[in-house]
Every structure is written in structure tokens, then in C-alpha cells.
Amino acid sequence: MSSFPLLPDSASTISDQIDALFFFLVAVSVFFSLIITIALAFSAARYRKGSTASRKGALSDYLPLELAWSIIPLIIAMFIFGWSAKLYLDMHVAPANAMEVYVVGKQWMWKIQHPGGNREINELHVPVGRPVKLIMTSQDVIHSFYIPAFRVKQDVLPGKYTTQWFEATKPGEYHLFCAEYCGTSHSGMIGKVIAMEPADYEKWLSGTSSAGIAMASSGAEVFERFGCKTCHRQDTGLRGPALDGLWGKQVKLADGKTIVADQEYIRESILNPGAKTVAGYQQLMPTYKNQLTNEQVNQLIEYVRSLSATQENQGNNQ
Amino acid sequence: MSNTVHHSVVDRENDYIHAGYGLKSWLLTVDHKRIAILYLISITIFFFVGGFFAFLLRLELMTPAGDIVSAETYNKLFTMHGVVMIFFFLIPSIPAVLGNFLVPLMIGAKDLAFPKLNLMSWYVYNIGGIFALYALVNGGVDTGWTFYTPYSSTYSLSNVVPVVIGAFILGFSSILTALNFIVTIHKMRAPGLTWFKLPLFIWASYATSIITVLATPVIAITLCLLLFERLMGVGIFDPALGGDPILFQHLFWFYSHPAVYIMIIPSMGVISEVVTCFARKRIFGYKFMAYAIMAIAIFGFLVWGHHMFISGQSVYAGFVFSALSFMVAIPSAIKVFNWTATLYKGHIEFRTPILYAFGFIGLFTIGGLTGLFLASLATDVHLTDTYFVVAHFHYIMVGGAVMGYLGGIHFWWPKMTGRMYNEAWAKFSALILFVGFNLTFFPQFVLGYLGMPRRYYIYPDEFQVLNVLSTAGATILGLGYIIPMVYLLWSLRKEKNVGTNPWGATGLEWTTQSPPITHNFEKTPVVTGEPYVYQEEEKVVE
Numbered sequence: 001m002s003s004f005p006l007l008p009d010s011a012s013t014i015s016d017q018i019d020a021l022f023f024f025l026v027a028v029s030v031f032f033s034l035i036i037t038i039a040l041a042f043s044a045a046r047y048r049k050g051s052t053a054s055r056k057g058a059l060s061d062y063l064p065l066e067l068a069w070s071i072i073p074l075i076i077a078m079f080i081f082g083w084s085a086k087l088y089l090d091m092h093v094a095p096a097n098a099m100e101v102y103v104v105g106k107q108w109m110w111k112i113q114h115p116g117g118n119r120e121i122n123e124l125h126v127p128v129g130r131p132v133k134l135i136m137t138s139q140d141v142i143h144s145f146y147i148p149a150f151r152v153k154q155d156v157l158p159g160k161y162t163t164q165w166f167e168a169t170k171p172g173e174y175h176l177f178c179a180e181y182c183g184t185s186h187s188g189m190i191g192k193v194i195a196m197e198p199a200d201y202e203k204w205l206s207g208t209s210s211a212g213i214a215m216a217s218s219g220a221e222v223f224e225r226f227g228c229k230t231c232h233r234q235d236t237g238l239r240g241p242a243l244d245g246l247w248g249k250q251v252k253l254a255d256g257k258t259i260v261a262d263q264e265y266i267r268e269s270i271l272n273p274g275a276k277t278v279a280g281y282q283q284l285m286p287t288y289k290n291q292l293t294n295e296q297v298n299q300l301i302e303y304v305r306s307l308s309a310t311q312e313n314q315g316n317n318q
Numbered sequence: 319m320s321n322t323v324h325h326s327v328v329d330r331e332n333d334y335i336h337a338g339y340g341l342k343s344w345l346l347t348v349d350h351k352r353i354a355i356l357y358l359i360s361i362t363i364f365f366f367v368g369g370f371f372a373f374l375l376r377l378e379l380m381t382p383a384g385d386i387v388s389a390e391t392y393n394k395l396f397t398m399h400g401v402v403m404i405f406f407f408l409i410p411s412i413p414a415v416l417g418n419f420l421v422p423l424m425i426g427a428k429d430l431a432f433p434k435l436n437l438m439s440w441y442v443y444n445i446g447g448i449f450a451l452y453a454l455v456n457g458g459v460d461t462g463w464t465f466y467t468p469y470s471s472t473y474s475l476s477n478v479v480p481v482v483i484g485a486f487i488l489g490f491s492s493i494l495t496a497l498n499f500i501v502t503i504h505k506m507r508a509p510g511l512t513w514f515k516l517p518l519f520i521w522a523s524y525a526t527s528i529i530t531v532l533a534t535p536v537i538a539i540t541l542c543l544l545l546f547e548r549l550m551g552v553g554i555f556d557p558a559l560g561g562d563p564i565l566f567q568h569l570f571w572f573y574s575h576p577a578v579y580i581m582i583i584p585s586m587g588v589i590s591e592v593v594t595c596f597a598r599k600r601i602f603g604y605k606f607m608a609y610a611i612m613a614i615a616i617f618g619f620l621v622w623g624h625h626m627f628i629s630g631q632s633v634y635a636g637f638v639f640s641a642l643s644f645m646v647a648i649p650s651a652i653k654v655f656n657w658t659a660t661l662y663k664g665h666i667e668f669r670t671p672i673l674y675a676f677g678f679i680g681l682f683t684i685g686g687l688t689g690l691f692l693a694s695l696a697t698d699v700h701l702t703d704t705y706f707v708v709a710h711f712h713y714i715m716v717g718g719a720v721m722g723y724l725g726g727i728h729f730w731w732p733k734m735t736g737r738m739y740n741e742a743w744a745k746f747s748a749l750i751l752f753v754g755f756n757l758t759f760f761p762q763f764v765l766g767y768l769g770m771p772r773r774y775y776i777y778p779d780e781f782q783v784l785n786v787l788s789t790a791g792a793t794i795l796g797l798g799y800i801i802p803m804v805y806l807l808w809s810l811r812k813e814k815n816v817g818t819n820p821w822g823a824t825g826l827e828w829t830t831q832s833p834p835i836t837h838n839f840e841k842t843p844v845v846t847g848e849p850y851v852y853q854e855e856e857k858v859v860e
Contacts (some may be wrong), residue, residue, distance in 0.1 A: 073648055081640055083691075088696045092633050144703060188389075
């Protein structure tokens, strides 16, 4: 019981903007509560039974008044809606230069892996001053990744990716909570987000305790081990689409639609290959649903992404 | 009023309570008033069961660590608190007790349209209740009252099936009551009682019934699908089986958001009756009030997605649900303004029921305004699934719905029993309730803004002070519920002496004796005037 805060930490680029809207809403609420309270107290005192105050001109209907207190609140409400919707949209569109971190939730822990390979459990180290985008999925039930000091929260679902982004502004340690009820130890599925100065963050990244093999390299190994290359390399039979240069491109599907090759698409193609077959290919691939962990799928995705990165580099070199 | 004179010579034992003796005369009754009493007993039992769970929860939350119960037990306690309070108390509370008693009386009918269906609904309710209690004594259920998948369908090891079956069965009792009200209000109004002469309590009961009939089948279907998945492994919601967990949330809230209006609209009806009676004034803006009720009922169906702004539903769906949620706030605001305006230039008499009405208006206003924080997309991201939400919906459901229910019980108690309770005690307990309620739930707004998630068994130390305040408030609140039990039951020992119309109220229910005879009226009343004709104070007080 050492401290008794009434305001939460505010430590991201969005948190002050959320607070501004929050306190505007508080002001609106206080204003209307006061109007109602004062009006009730006034009537209760002045027009109590037996008081001599004049009741002349008492109304039981007055259209202009009815319209006024319908329309004025509506205008205020629509103003708040617009303000809030704009912020919400900003919170959904991550900046292009955001660094990506993979999160896997499971009963009852958070498993995190940085593209460089660093793994953490129930801790997330991030640099301040740089947008961070979380690519999240769950191994079992629905969880929710909540950092109150950053004012961000997003449900983490089994069977698909959800994302959220933030940019920390203040170094420090902040609460990480699971906010969607997930079973017995729901309230134990907590951790820390540690925001660091960029230099400290680099030091942490290269520290021996946490450094690991880059996700793309682990992915290459998984690719090898599960025999993916039998079909998915240009130098083999090409029974499946080539993966070099695929990342971020439009893919034409057998049903005539097109889709961007992103995390969600590649994940689905590994776990449920029949869902979106590429145009010109037969559906031959078996599902890897029960063979790969979520972490391995994430690593494969980083590997596929790295195939395009190298090609881009080669293109630049020529 | 000519009947008043007539009733003073009526034999006092000639009323619905004395229409038959023995248990069988009650268990097989088809009198809407007796069925209301049966419901009153059933839901009161469930209310105190649910309240006891809440008491244990608040006790556990006194300290940040887990000490009184285990994590599993804690999870089961908040689940059963929610299930019992929502499905077995709040949803049936006003419709099944006050509605059952009053709808025929207020429209000058002898009974509801389908008296046997009415009795059946009470049995159906109790069968549902037995399933829930069976699950409880058999170890409880730990999914949260929201039953979110895939936790409820695949992962939970607790008694999901009996509770879901109980809630499924219970839904039919709501539907039967609602169906009865719709038909009765359409077909059995007294001669001259046109729609715009109806008391607002009837408008509220009608709107609630429409919502119940349209929304309840959806939760029934959803619960069935949940059972198919849990028992037979049919993949509907669990992605591991090829399902979609968000689909469950859409279906669940398509019922459960309108269900919030099923809980609050009847209270709004009660408050309109009470405010007019004790201000001795017509309701301000009768038509706006009636339209507002219907608007809430209709718009209430279009806002369910505001429970899912962080669930992964599309951003654009979020925009639509947010805008509509702001719009549904407007008719609620209209109602608050109109009650306030009704009091202006009235002759306000501070009897117990209007204290509850004042409490309702204040708490509902706070509950409604804090709803804006959650309808607003960006602030909802931070506040959803925290104690802010817990505080908000308790302001609506306890500060609003329960205050309205208790206000109604105090207002119509003399009509239901022919006795008056001790007013000093009643006023004292209304005050206790108001203070206890605010002390319990206001700190939770702050907790939520600070970031404390709901459904947390253990929590970081910095949240303790506010949690202790909340628990202290809950103790006071509990007292405020126990005192009325005592003085209301005590009043039954008194003589039946309240007369036909102790409050000097308008409305047909006040033109027949208290308690009423089995067929309500000696002679079918004929209505010529508008409701709430409290013109001059002098005329009303006889």
C-alpha cells in the first residue's frame, strides 16, 4: 500500500491524446450531472409539498425544450464520436517503419520473440521513440494484451493474428495485463513492458542472456526439417508457388480474387492450405496444423519475408 | 371517484390473497397477482444467493493477494454472481413481479390474456433455476456469465453444460411472460384506454416484451450451438475445430445488449409512475417519453458491437457501432431531462418511493454518462475489460434497475398487501442504499481508469486502497438490502388499513381495493381522461 495513485502513467505517443479525450468526457459528464443535480435539488427544496412558491405556468409539454435537449446532446455526442473515431483509426494503422515483435499467448503466459531471435516470457523490451507493432496470436483461448500506461489493448485470438502498435515515450517499467478472462490463473497472466533508451535497448538485444538465432534463420531450419523445400523452391519441382519475392506482393488466387501476401495469408496457407489456393496450382499441400507450433509458424513467416528482403537487396546491387 | 366510496364497505377478507388457502391454491393458481407473488419469492431467493457471492468476492478483494478462497473458487463466484443476478434476478425482476401484478390492473383487465401460460412461465423459471443450482452445488462454473468461446466450449473443466441448459430453459419463461404482455396490452385494454392514454409503465412493459420476444431466441440458439460444440465437438466457435470465436461474441451480444434494456426499461416505467405521483404533476412530455422508450428498444438492437471494439472486428464496423451507441444515449437523456422537468413546479411529497426515484435518476445519469466513455472507440480501448466497465454497468443495473425495482415495490406494496411498511425505516434504508452503492462502485471507475482489469483474483498493490473502499461500501449496501426484507415482512403483521389509494395516485390500479379482488375490478372501468391528471394538489387529497 506504498502508493495511492489516482492517475495512471502516461508513457506512449497515444496516451496523452486518449487522456485529453477522457478528460473532455469527464467534463461533459460533470456538466450534465451538475445540471441534473442542481435542478433536482432546486425543485426538491422550492416545490416541496406545502411550500408557498408559485406554481403558475407549470407545463406538461413544451416542444422547443424537448427538441433542445434532444438535439444539443446529439451534437455533443457526434462531436465526441468523430474525435474518438479519428484516434481509433490512428491506433489501428501502424507506421510503415514500425519494428515488429511476435507475441504468442497461452494459458497463462506471454511468449514473445523479436525478429532478431531474442525470446522473452512475460516481459517485453522495447526502445523508446520507435513504433513497435505486435503480431499476436493465441495457442488456446482468447487473451487480451493490455498495457495501461500506453492506453493500448487488443484481444489475442486463437487461429488468427491480431495486431496493435504503440510508441513508448518514457523509459520505465510498465504493467502488462491479460485483460480477457482466460481461466484459472487469468490474473497471473501478467508481466512487464520495459521501455529503454535506444542505446540500452541495443545493448539488451545483444546481451548474451537473451540473444538467440534470428527468427528467419530458425524459420529456414523449420523449412528444411518439414520438407517444405520439396515443393516451394525454384530449383526443385515447383509443385507449389515459389516463395522468393512473394512477401507483400499481390497473389492471384484460383477463385479469381487477389490477396496481399502478409502474415495472415502465409499463416493460413500453412495451416489450412486449401482455403486460398494460388491460381494455376493444384491443391496438393497437406495441413501442418498439428505439426507446427505457433512459434514455428511465426519463424517460417519471417523466413519467407527474408527471401524477399534478399532479393530486394540483390536487385539493388545489380 | 365513485368506486372509492363503494369499496369502504367491502368485506376486507374478500381479496386475492384470501381467494384460496393452502399450498395447492398457490401452486396451481392462474391469478396474475398470485403468480407475481410466487415470482417475488423466487427472485428474492436468487437475489440473496447472488448477493452472497458478491459479498465473498468483495471480501476476497480486500487484499491484493489471494487469501479467503482459491483462484478457481473466485472465478466460479464471479461467474455465478453474474449468472444468478442477470438471468435469475434482473431480467425477470420488474416484468415478472410488478409487471405480472400491475399490467392487467393498470389497463383495467381481469387477468393476463393467457393465465395458464403465465403460471407455466413460473414453473419454467424454477426448472431453469434448479439446473443452475445443481451446477452450483456440484462444483460451480467458471466461464464468466458471458460464456466466451473457446474457453467455455473446449477448455473449461467446470459445469458449463447444466448452467447453459438452465439459462436456455429460463429464456422460455421470459418469452412466455413477454408474449402474454404483448397480447394483453393489445387486446384487453379497458374501453376508452387508447395507446396514448396508457401509463408509461405499460409502454415500458410493452417495449420490454417486444425486445424479449425478438432477442431471447437468439441467445437460446447461441447456447444450443455452444452445447453442440462442447458435447459433440461440432466446430462452430473453436478455431481448432474450424470455428470462429468472434461469431459467438456477435451472437451473444445480439441478445445480451438488448437484455440490458430488458433490465432498465421497466425501471424507467416505474420511475415515471412514482415521480408523477409524488410531484402531483403530469409527466412532462408524455409522447416524447413513450417514443423514447420505443426508440431505445429499437436502437438497442443495433449497438451490440460496442462490446467488441478490441475483439478483432473490423475498424469500420467499430465506427458504425460507436455512432449508433452514441445515438441510443439520446432517448435516455430525454427521459432524465423529462423526469427532472416533471418535478419543476410540482408539490413534492418526500415519501419512500420518490427517494428511490431520486436515487435512480442520479445513479442512472452517472451510469449513462460513463457509457459514453465506452461507446467512444478510443477511450474504450483503454477502459474495456477493466473495473471501469464493472462500475458502469453496476450503475445502470443496480443503481438503475434495482433502485427502480425497489422503488416500485415500495410504491405498490400497499396495493399488493393492503399494508403500509414503517416509513422511517424505509427512508433510512433508501439512504443507506444510496450511500453504500456509491461507495462500492464509484472507486471502481478510478480503478478502471488506472488499468485494473476485471475478473482479477490477485492484483498489484497500488490498487488496494480503492478496493478496500469498495468493499466497505459493499458492506453498507448489503445492509441496505437486508433492512427492507425485515420491515416489509414485518408490515404483514399489521392490519390491512391502507385503503384503496393511499398515495392519492392516478391509474386504474388505485381505483380498486387493496389488495384487489381476484378479478381485479367489480365492474370493468371506463377510461375517459389522460393519464397522470394530478391537476391541483387540493383536488387529489381527499
